[in-house]
Amino acid sequence: SPTNASTAVAVAIDANEVGSILSYDVELNTLQNIVQRELVMIMTDQDSFVKQTLLGNNLTQLCTFFGPQKVEEALLCHMFTFFNEKKDWRLRLAFFKSIVAVATYCGSQSIERQVLPFIEKCLSDGEEYVVEQTIASMTSMVELGLFRKPLVIKLVGDTAPLLYHPGIWIRHAVVVLMAVVARFLPP
Secondary structure, three states: OHHHHHHHHHHHHHHHHHHHHHHHHHHHHHHHHHHHHHHHHHHOOOOHHHHHHHHHOOHHHHHHHHHHHHHHHHHHHHHHHHHHOOOOHHHHHHHHHHHHHHHHHHOHHHHHHHHHHHHHHHOOOOOHHHHHHHHHHHHHHHHOOOOOHHHHHHHHHHHHHHHHOOOHHHHHHHHHHHHHHHHHOOO
């Protein structure tokens, strides 16, 4: 009968679509694994300039490629190794310039759990550019709503003493952070 034939065709089409979706997922996962291996090689390269270049490019495209679930394991956990190179402040600066793009894909829990300790550590970095960029990154993450209110209040408390810092860029960054927080929190 025509109804049974159309049902059989619909089932066959659905089976083909499921097969295509499964094939796509398998191929995407394979490609992500290949790119992840290459990223690990780049991120563990001895030359700091290579790592800075990776961070200087638009990481949003890589985050979109990996998706929210894989960004943390493929990108974020390897970015933390950059802090092992204590003498290279430019690498820490590049990290904080790029972390906001990665943070939007990881979500607030991951950021609070993994990135916050590095933020707190770099607020007392010896290089003023790193401190200023750390505060600027915090400001962007507050604007995006990536931190819970109690944490936002803690961050303001951590940065308030920097209003007395001799560097005008750092003082300005703290004022901008506080202005953003004032808009973020209810009166």
